[in-house]
Amino acid sequence: MGLFLEPQFKVPEVADNPDGWGPPDVPSFLQNQLQNVPYAPFSKAEKVGRAADWTRSFPARGMRGGAEYSVFDFAYDEADEESFRLVDGKPPPRPRFGPRWRFQQQKQLPQRKDEEVEARKREAEKERQRRDRFYNQNRNVQRREAAVFRSSVDIQPEWTMLDQIPFTSFSKLSFSVGEPEDLVMCGALEYYDKTYDRVTPKSERRLERFKNRNFFKVTTTDDPVVRRLASEDKATVFVTDSILSTLMCAPRSVYSWDIVVQRVGNKLFFDKRDGSQLDLLSVNETAQEPLPEAKEDINSAYSLSVEAAYVNQNFSQQVLLRDGNKIDFPEPNPFASEGEEVASVAYKYRRWKLDDEIFLVCRCEVHSVLDAKGQTSFLTLNALNEFDPKLSGVDWRQKLETQRGAVLATELKNNANKLAKWTAQALLSSADVMKLGYVSRVHPRDHFNHVILSVQGYKPKEFAAQINLSFNNMWGIVKSVVDVCLKLAEGKYVLVKDPSKPQVRLYEVPVDAFENDYVEEPLPEEEQVPPPPPEDENVAKSNEEKQGDADV
Numbered sequence: 001m002g003l004f005l006e007p008q009f010k011v012p013e014v015a016d017n018p019d020g021w022g023p024p025d026v027p028s029f030l031q032n033q034l035q036n037v038p039y040a041p042f043s044k045a046e047k048v049g050r051a052a053d054w055t056r057s058f059p060a061r062g063m064r065g066g067a068e069y070s071v072f073d074f075a076y077d078e079a080d081e082e083s084f085r086l087v088d089g090k091p092p093p094r095p096r097f098g099p100r101w102r103f104q105q106q107k108q109l110p111q112r113k114d115e116e117v118e119a120r121k122r123e124a125e126k127e128r129q130r131r132d133r134f135y136n137q138n139r140n141v142q143r144r145e146a147a148v149f150r151s152s153v154d155i156q157p158e159w160t161m162l163d164q165i166p167f168t169s170f171s172k173l174s175f176s177v178g179e180p181e182d183l184v185m186c187g188a189l190e191y192y193d194k195t196y197d198r199v200t201p202k203s204e205r206r207l208e209r210f211k212n213r214n215f216f217k218v219t220t221t222d223d224p225v226v227r228r229l230a231s232e233d234k235a236t237v238f239v240t241d242s243i244l245s246t247l248m249c250a251p252r253s254v255y256s257w258d259i260v261v262q263r264v265g266n267k268l269f270f271d272k273r274d275g276s277q278l279d280l281l282s283v284n285e286t287a288q289e290p291l292p293e294a295k296e297d298i299n300s301a302y303s304l305s306v307e308a309a310y311v312n313q314n315f316s317q318q319v320l321l322r323d324g325n326k327i328d329f330p331e332p333n334p335f336a337s338e339g340e341e342v343a344s345v346a347y348k349y350r351r352w353k354l355d356d357e358i359f360l361v362c363r364c365e366v367h368s369v370l371d372a373k374g375q376t377s378f379l380t381l382n383a384l385n386e387f388d389p390k391l392s393g394v395d396w397r398q399k400l401e402t403q404r405g406a407v408l409a410t411e412l413k414n415n416a417n418k419l420a421k422w423t424a425q426a427l428l429s430s431a432d433v434m435k436l437g438y439v440s441r442v443h444p445r446d447h448f449n450h451v452i453l454s455v456q457g458y459k460p461k462e463f464a465a466q467i468n469l470s471f472n473n474m475w476g477i478v479k480s481v482v483d484v485c486l487k488l489a490e491g492k493y494v495l496v497k498d499p500s501k502p503q504v505r506l507y508e509v510p511v512d513a514f515e516n517d518y519v520e521e522p523l524p525e526e527e528q529v530p531p532p533p534p535e536d537e538n539v540a541k542s543n544e545e546k547q548g549d550a551d552v
Helices: 078-082 115-147 194-198 224-231 241-248 301-318 404-414 416-428 460-466 471-486 537-551
Strands: 057-059 068-070 160-166 181-190 237-240 258-264 267-271 326-328 345-353 359-366 368-372 375-386 433-443 446-458 491-497 503-509
Touching (some): 160 471, 181 224, 181 368, 194 446, 224 237, 224 267, 224 345, 237 241, 241 258, 241 267, 241 359, 241 416, 258 471, 267 471, 301 446, 359 375, 359 416, 375 416, 375 446, 404 416, 404 446, 416 433, 416 460, 433 460
Parallel strands (some): 237 267, 237 359, 375 433
Antiparallel strands (some): 057 068, 160 503, 181 345, 258 267, 258 491, 345 359, 368 375, 433 446, 491 503
């Protein structure tokens, strides 16, 4: 029986390296063997495409005959990564039988998109939108400059330009005035019909026409009350609220306008020309998209101005209680003839103190009166008119009930100057409420027939704050212009808003300028020159023949 010996097998010691793949330290007996073998450490978290690359060869240092040896390297193969695809990307099959709640399959997550590519797409889209917006703005500016290139008055070569005032200087002005003093009260007011406050697009009212009622747009120097106050030396400066509000809101204007300034002695009279654009109401003056230029187009700037004035006048008379009840002021309407039917209007001739020597008198208007709970309130009545919802971008019939603020915001953007002037006039007259009517065409291509869709009331001071209209800034503009004009010599001048630039120009004009534009008042009978006595027929015939020969 032989001796059985157990095999001798010694397990080698394995050194664990928690920080990498290789041994932490090279054993002493391997240091000589591994001295010239390169080693490339790498992290376990790295992607491994190839553990070793034996295709590259490098000459071994110190080896004879130029011997070469190969090197292994850890490399990440991008081609392999891009070619990686899921074996099966289809969603798991849905069970054919049984209620769905018993077989709730796990939803497959959407495939992850490359964030960098998506970010680049978003940046490219933002850049495209920015370029389009810049292009559209420039196009609108160019079209507006092309549409509004004509001055409101023809500048004659003999006129002398004295000054140019940019609107930027107006924005920094501020002047505080005290409460005005009422010097004269004229006219009569009818009561407001409160049922119009409940009008909606679903219960619209047809706009009526008031052809028999007369409206007066008398300029300052043709006003008999102004002449009387000037002769009594009640003030230094005389103006109407229409002219004064145009000057106060000048920085918001886009269209050209002009104001005639007459220096007579130590007094200033601010006038308008007969048939001036100040008698009309601008439409979409501050909108980005300009209106058509052709006057025959019913949506041109001029046609819409005439339509807006017509709508505004009829609206101001329709919303009244026509029951005969009126409030009469101490003096009658100064422009109405005996027995003439006139519109409901009252004129307040109010005086403001600008400094110790300068007083300003302005003729202000209110259009109606409201008696609520024993308290009397004075109202101004004005109407906004919608002509084509496609051009404005907001359909009043759809938005007035649900999005009234959006409609007003659009009007404030497109008609900033007109609404500011109405607010300034309400503040000048100390009206308690300013009523704004929303009047639309029956059909976008019919500019003769209109309907009232809604009527809203606002307190002038609150509305002024809402549209960022500063009363002190408006008076600052007036004070600066008055100071400039009081330094002028006696004569006639004209302030013209530049048709293409935000500035106003002051011209000196001949004394007889614009005389043909004014309607002269008839002289009293005792001052009229009697006509020449009738001539004999033969003498008259002989004179006609002589005149004909002279013309030839």
